[in-house]
Amino acid sequence: MITAQHLTKRYGDHAAVDDVSFTAQPGRVTGFLGPNGAGKSTTMRMVCGLTVPTAGHATVLGRPLRSTPNPGRTVGVLLDASAQHAGRTGRETLALSARLMGLPPRRVEEVLEIVGLTAAESRKRTRGYSLGMRQRLGLAHALLGDPTVLILDEPANGLDPAGIRWMRELVRDFAAQGGTVLLSSHLLREMEAVCDDLVIIGGGRILAQGSAGELLRGPSTRVRSADDGALAAALTRAGHGVERTDEGSLATTASTEQVGRVALAAGVALTELRAATTTGLEQLFFDTTARHGREEIAA
Template sequence: MIEVSKLTRRYGDTTAVRDLSFTVRPGHVTGFLGPNGAGKTTTLRMLLGLIEPTSGTATVSGHSFRRHPRGLHHVGALLDAGDVHGGRSARAHLHALARSNGIPTRRVDEVLTEVGLTGAAARRRIGGYSLGMKQRLGIATALLGDPPVLLFDEPLNGLDPEGVLWVRQLFRRLAAEGRTVFVSSHLMSEMEHTADELVVIGRGELIAAESLDEFAARGTQPTVTVRTPDAGALAALLSAEGAAVVPYDTETLKVAGVDSVRIGEIAHEHRFLLWELAAQAASLEAAFMELTADSVEYLAGESR
C-alpha cells in the first residue's frame, strides 16, 4: 500500500506539491492523472526517496522507501526509460541490479522473457534501443525484484499498439495478484481501459481520489451533438425547452438537459433539417478537462 499524508514540496517561492494526501490500495490499478506541471513526477520521486519532502510523509507498506533495504524487493519503478547506461546490454544492466539487490540471477532471463526482450535484443547495447524497447527494459527493471508495489511514470510512451495492449494486460494481472500498481499517465483513453481507481491532482493539490466511474460521473452531464443549417433558430427553441445549448460552430450545437429523442421531436415539429443527431455519454476525458481546467499551466493559443 502507498500512503501519502500532507505531502508538500517547495522550491524557493514555488510550491510543486501542496498538502497532498491519498492512499493507493493493493489489488487495483490506480491511475495518477494531472495536467503538465501538476506535480505528478515530483510526488513519485518523493515516494522513492529521490526528493526530500518539505513536509508531510510518503510511505510504502508503512515505511519510507529509504528504510527498505535492497529496495527492488519492495518497490519496482519506471520513472525515465532513458536513464540507463547506453553502453551496457539489457542483460548486463539487469545483472548489475540483481547483484546489488540480492536478487537471484535467474530473474534476469525471466523478466526479459516477460517483456519480450530475448535473444539478440537482450545482448544489444541499450544505446541502440528504440524508445519502445527502453520502455520494455524499464518495465523489466521494475519487475526484477518481484515487488508487491509498482510505480510507472508514462509507461506507454513509444509503445506500438501491440505493446500498449500487452502493458494493459500486464498491469491488470499484477493487480489481480494483489500488488499495488500506480500508473502516472496523461493518456485519458488508456486510463479508461486500464485503471480501476484514480488520483487526480492539479497545481500540486488533490482534485479527486476515487473510482474511475465516480470521477467520470463528476464531469459534464451527457450531451447531444446536433448539426443543422438552422442552428440559431433551433438553439432558441431548445433553450425555451430548458436545454443548455452551446454553439460549436455555425451549424453545430452541443446540447445538455434534453435528450436526443426530444430534440428530434422538436426538430420534426418545426420542420428543421438535421444533418446529425448524436448522443454522447459523459467520458473520463471530458471530466478531466472540466475538473482540471483551472490547473492547466499552459493553454494553446493563450497570449502571455
C-alpha cells in the same frame, strides 16, 4: 498500499506540489493524471524517496521507501526509461541489479521473457536501444525483484500499439494478483481502460480523486430547449446539478423523466432530451484541468 499525506514541495516561492494526499490500494490500478508541469513527477519522486518533501510524508507498504531494506524486492519503479548506463547491455544492467538485490541469475532470464526482449536484444548496449526497447528494459528492471507494488511514470511511451496492449494486460494482471499499481500516463484512452481509481492533479494540487466509475459517471441527461436559461434555473431550484456542455446543450444530474416534469411545470418547450450516463476520461480530464494547463502555468 501507497499513502501520500499532505505532500508539499517548494522551490523558493514556487510550490511544485501543494498539500497532496491520496491512497493507492492493493488489487487496484490507480491512475495519476495531470497536464505537463502539474506536479506528477515531483509527487512520484517524493513517494519513491528520491525527492525530500518540504512538508508531509509518503509511505509504501506502511513505511517510507527510503527506510525499506532492499526496496527493489517489494517496490518496482520506472520513472525514466532513458536513465540507463549507455555502455552496458540490457542483460548486464539487469544482472548487476539482480546481484545487488540478492536474486538468482535465472530471474534475469525470467523478466526478459516477461517483457519480450529477445536474447539478441538483451546483448546489445542500451545506447542503441529504441525508446520502446528502453521502456521494456525499464519495466523488466521494475519487475526484477518480484515486487508487490509498481510505480510507473509513462511506461507506454514509445511502445507500438501491440506493446501498449501488452503493457495494459501486464498491469491489469499484476493488480489482479493483489499488487498495488500507481500509474501515470498521458494516454487517456489507455488509462480509462486500465484504471480502477483516478487521481487528477493540476497546479500542484489535487483537483479530483475517486473510483473511475464514480468520476466517469457524470451528468445523466443532455437537454436542449427553447429557453435554456429558464430551464437551467428551474432544474437548479428543483435541486438538480446543471452545467452547459461544449456542444451547447445542458448536462444535468436529473433523469430524463425529471427533466420533462420540470420543463412542463416551468412552461419550457424541449427540443432535445437524451440520456448520457457516462462521460469519457478525456472530457473529465479537460474539464477538470482546464485552468491548469501550460498557458495558466506560464502566466
